[in-house]
Amino acid sequence: MQTNELVVCQGLSKSFGSLKALDNLNLTLERGRFIGLLGPNGSGKSTTIKLLNGLLQPTAGSLTIDGAQPGVHTHEIVSYLPDRPYLNDWMRVCDLLSFFSDFYKNFDQVKANDMLKALQINPMDRLKTMSKGTKEKVQLILVMSRKAQLYLLDEPIAGVDPAARDYILNTILSNYSEDATVLLSTHLIADIERVLDEVLFLKNGVLTLHESVDTIREQHGKSVDMLFREVFAC
Amino acid sequence: MQWQLRGDRPIYQQLMEQLTEQIVSGQLLPGDKVPPVRELAAEAGVNPNTMQRALADLEREGLLYTNRTSGRYVTEDKSMIDAVREQIAADRIADFMNSMRQLGFTKEGIVKLLEKSSMGEGNEDANK
Numbered sequence: 001m002q003t004n005e006l007v008v009c010q011g012l013s014k015s016f017g018s019l020k021a022l023d024n025l026n027l028t029l030e031r032g033r034f035i036g037l038l039g040p041n042g043s044g045k046s047t048t049i050k051l052l053n054g055l056l057q058p059t060a061g062s063l064t065i066d067g068a069q070p071g072v073h074t075h076e077i078v079s080y081l082p083d084r085p086y087l088n089d090w091m092r093v094c095d096l097l098s099f100f101s102d103f104y105k106n107f108d109q110v111k112a113n114d115m116l117k118a119l120q121i122n123p124m125d126r127l128k129t130m131s132k133g134t135k136e137k138v139q140l141i142l143v144m145s146r147k148a149q150l151y152l153l154d155e156p157i158a159g160v161d162p163a164a165r166d167y168i169l170n171t172i173l174s175n176y177s178e179d180a181t182v183l184l185s186t187h188l189i190a191d192i193e194r195v196l197d198e199v200l201f202l203k204n205g206v207l208t209l210h211e212s213v214d215t216i217r218e219q220h221g222k223s224v225d226m227l228f229r230e231v232f233a234c
Numbered sequence: 235m236q237w238q239l240r241g242d243r244p245i246y247q248q249l250m251e252q253l254t255e256q257i258v259s260g261q262l263l264p265g266d267k268v269p270p271v272r273e274l275a276a277e278a279g280v281n282p283n284t285m286q287r288a289l290a291d292l293e294r295e296g297l298l299y300t301n302r303t304s305g306r307y308v309t310e311d312k313s314m315i316d317a318v319r320e321q322i323a324a325d326r327i328a329d330f331m332n333s334m335r336q337l338g339f340t341k342e343g344i345v346k347l348l349e350k351s352s353m354g355e356g357n358e359d360a361n362k
Contacts (some may be wrong), residue, residue, distance in 0.1 A: 034281050166279065174276055193282050194239055214244035214284065223241035 003067070006031045006150060006181050007052065011061035022048040023205040024061070031149070032178050034195060036224070037185040039202035040232050045185040046083055048202070049152045052183070053080045065150060078105070079148035083155045083185075085135055089128035093121060093138055100142050107233050112145035114169060119160045119164060140168060144175050153184040157191070169195050190225040199224055201231065236276040245280055249288035257297055257308055258319040268298060268306040 007029035014022040022044045029035060036047050050056040051063060054070030065074045087096060093116065100107045116123060119137050127135055130212075136159045143151065151172075157165050172182060173195055186192055193199075193213055201209035208231070213224055220227055239248055242343060256262045268274075268289070275285040292298045296314060300306050309315065334344045 032283070034283075170276055170279060173281065174272065190241070194245055194279060195284050197281055214246055214287075217242070217244045221242055226241065 001061055004030050007065050007183075008192065009061065009063045012058055012063050013060040014044075014051060014056060015059045019151065020205050022051070025207055027200070027207060027210065029181055029183065034173070034182045035184070035195045036189070036192060036196045036199040037183055038187075038189060038199055038224075038228060039185075043202040044205040045202055046154055047205075049080070049154050049183070049185060052150070053078050053152055071200050075150040076104075079141060079143050079146040079151045081143040081151075081153045081156050085127075085139070087127060087139065089135075090126060092124055092126050094123040095125070096127075096138070097143060100145070106147040108145050108147060111175070112141055115141045115145070119167065133161060133164070136160055137164060137168070144172060147177065149180050151180065151182040151184075153182065155185055155187075157186065157188060162191075165166075165191060173232075189228055190223070193224045196224075201228070203232070237280075239280070246284050246291065249278065249280065249285060250291055253288065253292060253295060254318060254322070258315055258322060262308050262310055264308055264310045264315065266308045267304075268308065270305070275296045276347070 005028050007027070009025050009027040012022060012025040013020065014026075025048065033056075037048065039045050040087065047056065051058055052070070054074065063069065066077055068074055091099070097109055097112055100112075101109055113123070119141070121134060121138060127138065130138070136156070139155070140156050143153070153172075157168055157181075160168060169192060172184075184192070196213050198210065198212045199216070200207060216224055216227060220228075237249075237252060239245060253262075262268070269277075271286050271289060272282050273280040274289075278285065283306070289298060293300060293306070297309055297318065298306055299309055331341075331344065334347075339347070
């Protein structure tokens, strides 16, 4: 039986030597939500995401996704977009599609081809011939074409032009199923806040705010972008 | 349909206002079927949950109703739509009067200006 809680973190901490990258995170994320993970550089966003997909081991505390600790089951239901390119750049897009089909049984090749077409990316092109933005689009398409329960997107739209950004956001919105959750870290808050259900603010590894976008606008009379600029003013 | 979203107020409220305007201006007619939530959300570029909230609130206000098997419709109660239209008009007039008073106009002065500019509009129409 599925519960409505997809991600549960209790006292989750990660230290690198004396640096506390993430400090005592208590967090529950529900299914069917689109969540922004926001914070200045070095606030622990990528650390959080890497803990969630099992790339890092917590120093303390616990974490479950769909009731299980990061492992075989969670790798099947979590689709992760890293914050840097990780694919071999000699590969063609069509090679990558079969690569992903081999790796993940929930990969939907038809969906991937549709998105490639809409963004006018030729499946015969090699990654290394592409611009930074186009590479990012390809990676995002691969990640969003999996039928996952949790999408972890680390800075997915930073190098993409504004027009394609709109298309990508709409693609994410229309592609995640109703019981899946998207957790997305970004600095481009103004561009994405209209599509978010809720936001998380991280400050020096500490969760300082977990609230819905409309509640923030109601309580503060300003956008999440403006609030962020205020809270994290240098 | 063009959706205009501003930063300083809750998104669902702005969606409600713009849907209401579509209804009172006749772009959506009484008894019309409202497009599905996901379609509207994609069009406005917002989260489906937010659109869902806006539609549910309009339903609570009575402007929309749900037929359990076939979806959401605009109310067929025309007197209610008229009442909402008048309320919106009254709000906008109040806003307008306030901003004109801030410019230093009296009520009489504002009425005179309105007559003058609406005559101007009439002439433009005549010239077409």
